[in-house]
Amino acid sequence: MEFAFTEEQQMIAETAQAFFRDNATSERVRRAMAMDGIDQELWTAFCRELGLSGIGLPEETGGSGLGMVELAIIAEAAGAQVAALPMLGSLVQAAQAIAAGGTQDQSAALLPELISGEAIGGYFYDSALKVEGDRLTGGAQYVTHGASASLFVVTDNRGMWVVRADDPGVTVTAQTSMDQTRPLARVALDSAQGEALANPAAALVAVHRAAFIAVAAEALGGAQACLDRTVAYSQERVQFGRPIGSFQAYKHRLADMMIEIEQARSAVYWAACAVDERSDEADLAIHAAKSFAADTYFRCAGDMIQLHGGIGFTWEHDAHLFFKRARSLQTMLGSGNWHRERIATMILGEAA
Amino acid sequence: MKLGFSQEDELFRQECADWLNGQMAGEFKDIKGIAKLTGSPERRKEWEQQLAAHRWSCIGWPSQWGGRDATLAQQVIFAEEYARAGVPGRINHIGVELAGPTILAFGTEEQKRQFLPGIAGGTTIFCQGFSEPNAGSDLASVRTRGRLEGGEWVVNGQKIWTSLAHISDWIFVVTRTEEGSQGPKGLTFLMMPLDQPGIEVRGIRQINGDAEFNETFFTDARCPADSLIGAVGQGWGIAMGLLAFERGVSTLGQQMGFRNELDEIIVAAKANGAANDPLIRQRLAKAEIGLRLMRYGALRMLSQTDHKKIDGAALTYKIQWASWRRNLGELAMDVLGQAGEVTDHAEYEWDMLPNLFLFSRADTIYGGTNQIQRNLIAERGLGLPREPRYVPKG
Numbered sequence: 001m002e003f004a005f006t007e008e009q010q011m012i013a014e015t016a017q018a019f020f021r022d023n024a025t026s027e028r029v030r031r032a033m034a035m036d037g038i039d040q041e042l043w044t045a046f047c048r049e050l051g052l053s054g055i056g057l058p059e060e061t062g063g064s065g066l067g068m069v070e071l072a073i074i075a076e077a078a079g080a081q082v083a084a085l086p087m088l089g090s091l092v093q094a095a096q097a098i099a100a101g102g103t104q105d106q107s108a109a110l111l112p113e114l115i116s117g118e119a120i121g122g123y124f125y126d127s128a129l130k131v132e133g134d135r136l137t138g139g140a141q142y143v144t145h146g147a148s149a150s151l152f153v154v155t156d157n158r159g160m161w162v163v164r165a166d167d168p169g170v171t172v173t174a175q176t177s178m179d180q181t182r183p184l185a186r187v188a189l190d191s192a193q194g195e196a197l198a199n200p201a202a203a204l205v206a207v208h209r210a211a212f213i214a215v216a217a218e219a220l221g222g223a224q225a226c227l228d229r230t231v232a233y234s235q236e237r238v239q240f241g242r243p244i245g246s247f248q249a250y251k252h253r254l255a256d257m258m259i260e261i262e263q264a265r266s267a268v269y270w271a272a273c274a275v276d277e278r279s280d281e282a283d284l285a286i287h288a289a290k291s292f293a294a295d296t297y298f299r300c301a302g303d304m305i306q307l308h309g310g311i312g313f314t315w316e317h318d319a320h321l322f323f324k325r326a327r328s329l330q331t332m333l334g335s336g337n338w339h340r341e342r343i344a345t346m347i348l349g350e351a352a
Numbered sequence: 353m354k355l356g357f358s359q360e361d362e363l364f365r366q367e368c369a370d371w372l373n374g375q376m377a378g379e380f381k382d383i384k385g386i387a388k389l390t391g392s393p394e395r396r397k398e399w400e401q402q403l404a405a406h407r408w409s410c411i412g413w414p415s416q417w418g419g420r421d422a423t424l425a426q427q428v429i430f431a432e433e434y435a436r437a438g439v440p441g442r443i444n445h446i447g448v449e450l451a452g453p454t455i456l457a458f459g460t461e462e463q464k465r466q467f468l469p470g471i472a473g474g475t476t477i478f479c480q481g482f483s484e485p486n487a488g489s490d491l492a493s494v495r496t497r498g499r500l501e502g503g504e505w506v507v508n509g510q511k512i513w514t515s516l517a518h519i520s521d522w523i524f525v526v527t528r529t530e531e532g533s534q535g536p537k538g539l540t541f542l543m544m545p546l547d548q549p550g551i552e553v554r555g556i557r558q559i560n561g562d563a564e565f566n567e568t569f570f571t572d573a574r575c576p577a578d579s580l581i582g583a584v585g586q587g588w589g590i591a592m593g594l595l596a597f598e599r600g601v602s603t604l605g606q607q608m609g610f611r612n613e614l615d616e617i618i619v620a621a622k623a624n625g626a627a628n629d630p631l632i633r634q635r636l637a638k639a640e641i642g643l644r645l646m647r648y649g650a651l652r653m654l655s656q657t658d659h660k661k662i663d664g665a666a667l668t669y670k671i672q673w674a675s676w677r678r679n680l681g682e683l684a685m686d687v688l689g690q691a692g693e694v695t696d697h698a699e700y701e702w703d704m705l706p707n708l709f710l711f712s713r714a715d716t717i718y719g720g721t722n723q724i725q726r727n728l729i730a731e732r733g734l735g736l737p738r739e740p741r742y743v744p745k746g
Contacts, residue, residue: 263642
């Protein structure tokens with residue numbers, strides 16, 4: 001039984017945790033929130049100095065290889081600080097799509113700039129995309145970090161294309177977003193030029209797996225941070241002559257958070273391992289991880305606010321950063337109900 | 353980080369499965385699938401002996417005492433295959449998984465020679481005398497007294513929830529042997545033969561009609577002076593050591609049993625159309641997810657050799673499975689509808705799913721209630737201050 005981090009994985013985890021803890025501070029996240037939701041300095045350091053941005057991407061394209069377990073480790077560490085980075089859209093979705101579905105030339109042309117952070121990629125799905133030759137018309141309402149992207153990977157679940165943001169047919173409108181650490185943008189394509197990826201089916205599978213795992217891992221990191229911060233608060237704050245953490249009503253809620261989080265941790269690393277090992281369980285595991293971890297995060301972030309009392313409701317306290325990120329993770333990439341229905345179909349068949 | 357077991361372990365899995373399935377298809381066909389702990393006790397004693405005859409009775413024990421020195425992974429695999437093959441639960445579960453390991457860890461050589469062969473061989477059935485009517489989850493407040501008299505311990509008091517005491521041969525008892533002592537101090541861990549005039553066992557009928565556990569009364573009950581494990585007054589430490597064995601390998605095997613229950617619900621839902629109800633589909637998906645997460649959670653714990661890293665997480669396991677299973681019982685009834693509320697048996701006796709529904713109300717109570725578990729997690733897992741103790745005035 002080796003369902004525990006290897007020494008190398010443990011090292012990556014410690015490095016990533018320290019990096020985000022030291023750099024993705026509350027002040028810096030908030031500064032980024034007031035701008036475009038990207039801590040540029042952090043992004044540059046993450047991509048170029050730390051050298052973890054290529055994890056989960058093939059080495060021949062400038063990635064660092066390794067797999068979903070390592071990707072999850074990094075997403076978990078970033079999530080613990082609600083880091084304001086375009087990692088999800090750029091490295092997990094766009095880059096994974098290109099690596100899995102693009103030709104060698106496409107990978108060679110596009111991946112190095114995504115991995116180095118010079119370019120930021122966005123990703124979206126439009127079921128009603130109109131395709132005429134290499135011209136695409138359509139768009140999406142909620143593209144993560146879309147306003148900062150210089151290229152988009154676009155899919156209608158049949159084909160997949162790369163579109164340059166500066167193409168005259170592309171209009172990007174930043175949205176005021178509830179989660180300012182990962183703002184959404186509206187992207188409209190009006191006969192924009194798309195460069196088709198050679199193997200869209202492979203790209204879709206890769207994007208779904210990597211994105212569900214990354215989002216679940218981010219939720220795990222966030223949920224654990226909510227618990228840790230609330231535990232610390234409960235030992236400092238004294239009411240009725242006792243630290244509030246000594247009250248059973250308080251303790252039980254924290255215990256429930258921990259019970260959920262430990263399950264979320266199993267879910268995330270089960271899914272990551274199952275994908276890396278090409279296990280039969282991989283599809284079930286990624287849907288389980290996404291739905292379970294996102295729900296866990298939302299519950300923990302909500303409890304964090306409640307257990308902090310009035311201060312937890314203020315803009316000044318970080319609780320709302322976690323709460324808003326948690327809400328956005330629940331919604332994006334399919335709701336919990338949608339993911340569970342996928343699992344229901346696997347165990348019960350389609351509903352009549 | 354890997355999910356599976358080694359190739360060598362998978363070969364061992366095949367060996368376990370082949371033998372167990374062979375037994376359940378052959379000589380012990382009649383006990384396959386029995387869910388109730390009290391079903392067919394005589395046949396199940398024979399089954400214990402059959403396991404022992406083929407050295408499957410206690411594979412994690414040293415080979416010197418009838419075990420196989422099996423690795424943790426092998427023990428897990430055996431537990432999984434045991435449940436998967438539909439073999440009924442071990443009637444000597446307490447002996448093999450609690451009393452035996454406790455004697456191995458804390459007993460004298462003489463005690464090992466006295467007890468281990470019988471436990472391993474399925475001829476000495478053990479039960480556990482911990483809880484008392486006024487000391488359920490608060491084990492440190494036991495009041496059953498023991499005093500040395502001549503060459504013997506003389507025990508007076510009462511235990512409760514003693515599972516299978518009515519078919520057991522021995523009981524281990526936590527007794528208060530120091531007059532006036534309080535809490536965990538002054539307790540002694542005694543091994544007592546049940547078949548004696550000083551011990552009376554009365555069955556307690558449960559919510560599901562079954563009578564798996566008992567009240568056990570001690571009136572000048574006796575055992576030899578050297579029939580204690582550890583030292584006089586050190587019973588608390590022994591009891592805690594024993595409880596640590598409880599959260600071990602058997603947790604993974606237990607899930608295979610849960611798997612059978614969930615599968616039965618899935619079959620029922622498909623058969624009666626409940627599987628088309630979107631809310632039932634959501635709940636079944638949640639149950640499936642929860643089951644898998646228990647498995648990988650347990651694998652995570654068993655994979656971790658650095659116990660400090662996992663101790664807090666391990667504390668969450670009891671409440672996790674107990675709550676999951678109670679929900680499963682409710683889900684089973686929602687799937688079955690009124691068909692779940694009647695039985696074809698003339699007696700008040702239930703098939704797997706209605707029985708699960710009724711019995712699972714105990715899961716969140718025994719072995720420490722969910723509320724006690726939350727306290728443990730908060731205090732030991734998260735380091736929160738202890739709940740202030742009630743001290744009577746005067």
